[in-house]
Amino acid sequence: MENIIRKMKGDISVDDRGRVSYINDFDFKDVKRFYMVENHEKGFIRAWHGHKNEGKYVYVVSGTALVGVVNLKSESIYRYVFSADKPTILYVPPNHANGFMTLTDDAKLLFFSTSTLEDSLGDDIRFNWDKWDIWEIERR
Numbered sequence: 001m002e003n004i005i006r007k008m009k010g011d012i013s014v015d016d017r018g019r020v021s022y023i024n025d026f027d028f029k030d031v032k033r034f035y036m037v038e039n040h041e042k043g044f045i046r047a048w049h050g051h052k053n054e055g056k057y058v059y060v061v062s063g064t065a066l067v068g069v070v071n072l073k074s075e076s077i078y079r080y081v082f083s084a085d086k087p088t089i090l091y092v093p094p095n096h097a098n099g100f101m102t103l104t105d106d107a108k109l110l111f112f113s114t115s116t117l118e119d120s121l122g123d124d125i126r127f128n129w130d131k132w133d134i135w136e137i138e139r140r
Contacts, residue, residue: 047099063107
């Protein structure tokens with residue numbers, strides 16, 4: 001498992017039967033569990049949650065979300081917008097914190113973890129949602 005943030009891009013195929021979303025470069029070799037998160041409304045922020053040992057993969061199943069990642073050693077901040085219309089998995093390595101803000105009412109995020117729940121709870125680092133305030137939407 002690499003210790004760098006990386007994006008794995010997928011695609012969508014459509015034919016007369018419907019559509020198939022896929023990310024063929026993703027494998028589950030390090031995944032020990034998964035969970036899905038959805039907010040009650042768009043614009044809600046869940047942040048910041050980090051681990052020293054655990055890595056996570058983030059996938060937007062439906063809707064659109066702003067996802068932030070912070071390197072806990074350098075405090076470098078990374079900001080991404082992901083949509084179910086462009087399948088992508090984001091790898092968040094150990095020693096990073098992550099958070100997200102839903103941009104649509106139907107946003108659902110699926111997280112795949114490299115740690116068991118027991119190991120994760122012993123490795124949990126939490127920060128206030130605005131410690132790294134990346135949540136403002138730039139009006140263009």
